[in-house]
Amino acid sequence: MVKVSKVFHNLYRDSVSLMQVSAALADRPGVAQASAVMASASNIDLLRESGLLDGDAGGEHGASDLLIVVEGEADVVESALADAESLLTRESQAHSGSGPTPIAPRSIEMGLHELPGANLALISTPGEYAAAEARKALNLGLNVMLFSDNVTLADEIALKRLAADRDLMVMGPDCGTAIVDGAPLGFANVVRRGAIGAVAASGTGLQQVTCLIDRSGKGISQALGTGGRDLKTEVGGATMLRGLQALARDPATEVIVLVSKPPAEQVATRILEQAADIPKPVVVNFLGTALQDRPAEAVYLAQTLEDAAAAAVALVDGDEPRPAGDSVTPNEPAIDTLIAELASTQRYVRGLFTGGTFCYEALLLLSKTLGPVYSNTPLDAKYALSDLWRSEAHTLVDLGDDAFTRGRAHPMIDPTLRNERIVSEADDPGVAVILLDLVLGHGAHDDPAEQLAASINAARDKAARDGRAIAFVASVCGTGADPQGLEGQESALREAGVVLTVSNAAAARAAARIAAREKQVYT
Amino acid sequence: MTSLHALSTGSRMATGHFTGSVHSVFGRACNITLDGGGMLTLLAAEFGNVPHGARLDTPPGFAFDRVLCTGDRVGCRGGVARFAKAGLEVCLSGARRWHAELDQLAVDLGLPRVAAAWQLTQLVMELNARDHAQGGLNLPHARRKALPDAVGALRSHASRTAVVRLVGCGPGLTPAGDDLLVGFLAGLRASAGNCASRQAFLAELSATVRGAATGTNAISRAYLEHASDGAFAEPLANLARCIAEGVEARHVEAAAGMALAVGATSGTDGVRGLLSAMACWN
Numbered sequence: 001m002v003k004v005s006k007v008f009h010n011l012y013r014d015s016v017s018l019m020q021v022s023a024a025l026a027d028r029p030g031v032a033q034a035s036a037v038m039a040s041a042s043n044i045d046l047l048r049e050s051g052l053l054d055g056d057a058g059g060e061h062g063a064s065d066l067l068i069v070v071e072g073e074a075d076v077v078e079s080a081l082a083d084a085e086s087l088l089t090r091e092s093q094a095h096s097g098s099g100p101t102p103i104a105p106r107s108i109e110m111g112l113h114e115l116p117g118a119n120l121a122l123i124s125t126p127g128e129y130a131a132a133e134a135r136k137a138l139n140l141g142l143n144v145m146l147f148s149d150n151v152t153l154a155d156e157i158a159l160k161r162l163a164a165d166r167d168l169m170v171m172g173p174d175c176g177t178a179i180v181d182g183a184p185l186g187f188a189n190v191v192r193r194g195a196i197g198a199v200a201a202s203g204t205g206l207q208q209v210t211c212l213i214d215r216s217g218k219g220i221s222q223a224l225g226t227g228g229r230d231l232k233t234e235v236g237g238a239t240m241l242r243g244l245q246a247l248a249r250d251p252a253t254e255v256i257v258l259v260s261k262p263p264a265e266q267v268a269t270r271i272l273e274q275a276a277d278i279p280k281p282v283v284v285n286f287l288g289t290a291l292q293d294r295p296a297e298a299v300y301l302a303q304t305l306e307d308a309a310a311a312a313v314a315l316v317d318g319d320e321p322r323p324a325g326d327s328v329t330p331n332e333p334a335i336d337t338l339i340a341e342l343a344s345t346q347r348y349v350r351g352l353f354t355g356g357t358f359c360y361e362a363l364l365l366l367s368k369t370l371g372p373v374y375s376n377t378p379l380d381a382k383y384a385l386s387d388l389w390r391s392e393a394h395t396l397v398d399l400g401d402d403a404f405t406r407g408r409a410h411p412m413i414d415p416t417l418r419n420e421r422i423v424s425e426a427d428d429p430g431v432a433v434i435l436l437d438l439v440l441g442h443g444a445h446d447d448p449a450e451q452l453a454a455s456i457n458a459a460r461d462k463a464a465r466d467g468r469a470i471a472f473v474a475s476v477c478g479t480g481a482d483p484q485g486l487e488g489q490e491s492a493l494r495e496a497g498v499v500l501t502v503s504n505a506a507a508a509r510a511a512a513r514i515a516a517r518e519k520q521v522y523t
Numbered sequence: 524m525t526s527l528h529a530l531s532t533g534s535r536m537a538t539g540h541f542t543g544s545v546h547s548v549f550g551r552a553c554n555i556t557l558d559g560g561g562m563l564t565l566l567a568a569e570f571g572n573v574p575h576g577a578r579l580d581t582p583p584g585f586a587f588d589r590v591l592c593t594g595d596r597v598g599c600r601g602g603v604a605r606f607a608k609a610g611l612e613v614c615l616s617g618a619r620r621w622h623a624e625l626d627q628l629a630v631d632l633g634l635p636r637v638a639a640a641w642q643l644t645q646l647v648m649e650l651n652a653r654d655h656a657q658g659g660l661n662l663p664h665a666r667r668k669a670l671p672d673a674v675g676a677l678r679s680h681a682s683r684t685a686v687v688r689l690v691g692c693g694p695g696l697t698p699a700g701d702d703l704l705v706g707f708l709a710g711l712r713a714s715a716g717n718c719a720s721r722q723a724f725l726a727e728l729s730a731t732v733r734g735a736a737t738g739t740n741a742i743s744r745a746y747l748e749h750a751s752d753g754a755f756a757e758p759l760a761n762l763a764r765c766i767a768e769g770v771e772a773r774h775v776e777a778a779a780g781m782a783l784a785v786g787a788t789s790g791t792d793g794v795r796g797l798l799s800a801m802a803c804w805n
Contacts, residue, residue: 012740
């Protein structure tokens with residue numbers, strides 16, 4: 001390691017530029033540490049104390065001079081210093097000196113002053129502050145998307161009451177997905193604009209429905225999130241009801257889709273009653289409920305997310321909905337062939353999900369056909385995993401659950417944990433099929449399929465060394481217009497030998513068939 | 524010839540007759556070294572006032588650094604400053620004169636509304652604080668802490684030592700230690716009230732800051748010198764007033780936001796100094 005320094009006499013650059021130069025230097029491979037500071041006596045002392053400077057900076061210098069010091073590998077530091085010099089001697093950026101600079105908004109009120117036409121505030125702060133920020137936004141006449149979680153139930157109720165008083169909407173708390181006037185907010189996909197509006201108490205549920213609608217060639221008017229607790233008794237479905245009414249009034253919306261895990265009974269009743277009063281078709285998908293009776297002719301009950309999307313697409317075309325059915329893509333490797341490769345000991349499905357609703361939907365479907373399924377978010381507490389890191393029999397894991405995301409990023413952003421789990425599942429001789437979801441869109445990993453494919457290949461190779469084959473089944477929730485690109489992601493997974501389906505429900509059914517050794521049925 | 528007019532001028536801004544040269548120039552501001560000593564600053568319209576500056580009616584897109592160069596000469600006669608080489612004239616006369624009145628305040632954190640305003644500012648600062656780490660050189664916590672510890676106990680020698688160790692210290696064009704000192708002086712001035720011992724201590728400390736200011740660059744030195752005379756930039760002064768008067772939370776928050784937004788990190792350091800000083804004398 002060597003240290004070099006250079007003094008620039010009477011060179012004044014604003015603090016932002018100095019920070020940028022320091023950061024750019026420190027980021028260079030081979031540079032251990034670097035600093036761009038004014039050459040005051042105090043800073044010379046500090047640099048010596050930190051070990052960045054040995055002795056003096058060399059030559060004459062004073063407080064009005066700029067000093068750059070770099071410590072790193074010998075063949076890197078001189079060029080790093082030269083680059084820093086050229087950065088500094090470029091014309092200064094728009095920011096002015098160390099005095100006042102253009103003021104970036106630091107509060108909702110300041111932001112509204114800069115953007116007086118805004119009608120929505122997206123709030124993502126630590127939970128203990130989020131409610132206060134949401135209250136401020138509502139008092140300023142803004143609708144709210146509350147991305148933050150860890151907001152108390154009491155605060156959620158109070159905020160939604162305040163919103164109702166002001167004829168505004170609160171999406172959230174813990175609302176991670178919305179598409180408002182075509183703008184994807186949070187973890188959302190790039191979808192066509194169109195005539196189908198959706199309100200969902202589930203982020204990935206909303207993503208699945210909007211992506212399937214896009215895939216069918218139709219589009220989305222608005223996609224509103226309610227937060228996961230909205231349909232609890234205490235909250236009363238406040239946001240879902242508000243969203244339903246808003247879409248009923250929206251001239252661009254012709255068909256409405258509602259999505260949630262099982263709501264509280266009274267809340268479900270109230271929502272269905274209101275849906276029945278709306279003069280537009282409403283498709284209701286309350287996953288896991290046993291609703292059979294349609295409250296009105298124009299209210300359609302869907303059992304899965306893909307059914308909900310298919311129903312909405314049919315209705316917007318003026319057709320009667322019919323179930324999506326088993327939509328395994330015909331040109332995938334034959335499931336019969338995969339079944340034939342399995343040993344008799346290989347009986348189990350292991351689902352590793354990044355989307356909580358996908359895990360839940362798969363639990364519902366697999367439980368019907370395969371019997372008990374273990375999970376960290378089980379349908380029945382009897383089948384809670386005793387060790388989250390160890391699967392038992394049929395197991396579906398929601399890797400986005402708090403237990404796995406404490407201190408680390410969500411698996412949609414950082415797939416490391418899932419990729420490791422895929423390889424470790426291959427050690428279990430009882431595993432027949434590994435079931436996966438892949439979620440694209442804004443906020444998700446740049447190229448999730450690449451890393452996933454690598455883990456799948458590693459797992460397959462590991463099992464093969466023990467003389468076993470493993471089937472991999474997945475669905476990709478995304479669109480061609482998403483930053484990651486649906487086609488490229490699906491291609492990468494196909495090359496890794498994954499059976500791909502259009503929807504999460506179809507993937508779950510395909511996995512169940514493989515484990516149960518049922519012949520594939522094409523529709 | 525491009526003509527600009529001053530919208531407002533700081534209380535310590537020369538407006539009548541002076542000569543000088545451009546010391547440093549940026550997109551939306553420029554500093555001028557006066558031949559008779561001292562510095563003044565010309566600011567674009569969107570900024571708050573500074574004691575030694577003038578806010579000008581700059582049109583959108585106007586950039587000082589496209590018009591002026593370091594070393595350009597300027598002469599002011601009858602309230603009109605002319606940069607002959609650049610073809611720029613700035614009319615300084617007739618503008619509203621701005622000044623802060625921190626001496627009239629008397630922060631009392633024993634009053635619930637004042638304490639609430641202080642705490643809210645602290646909270647906003649914590650939520651908005653930018654990362655000071657720049658290539659491993661931070662303003663050491665010990666140096667930051669030494670000043671309020673010494674001032675709280677009215678220990679003159681320790682305070683003087685703490686001041687000297689802060690001047691010119693830390694990252695930024697106006698080093699973090701200087702910004703902290705400016706904020707600290709504002710906080711003390713807003714808290715001294717009618718207490719004779721505090722007034723005396725503040726006078727002594729201000730003299731120390733003025734004397735130590737030669738240890739930093741000219742731009743930062745100007746702010747330190749004005750602060751030692753009780754003159755502060757508008758965002759910081761406004762925040763001090765909001766806290767001292769215990770105004771409504773939304774006004775405190777807006778004022779805190781404006782003060783924190785100054786510079787890249789200068790605002791945060793200044794607010795930190797302000798709060799620290801108010802706390803150590805309450």
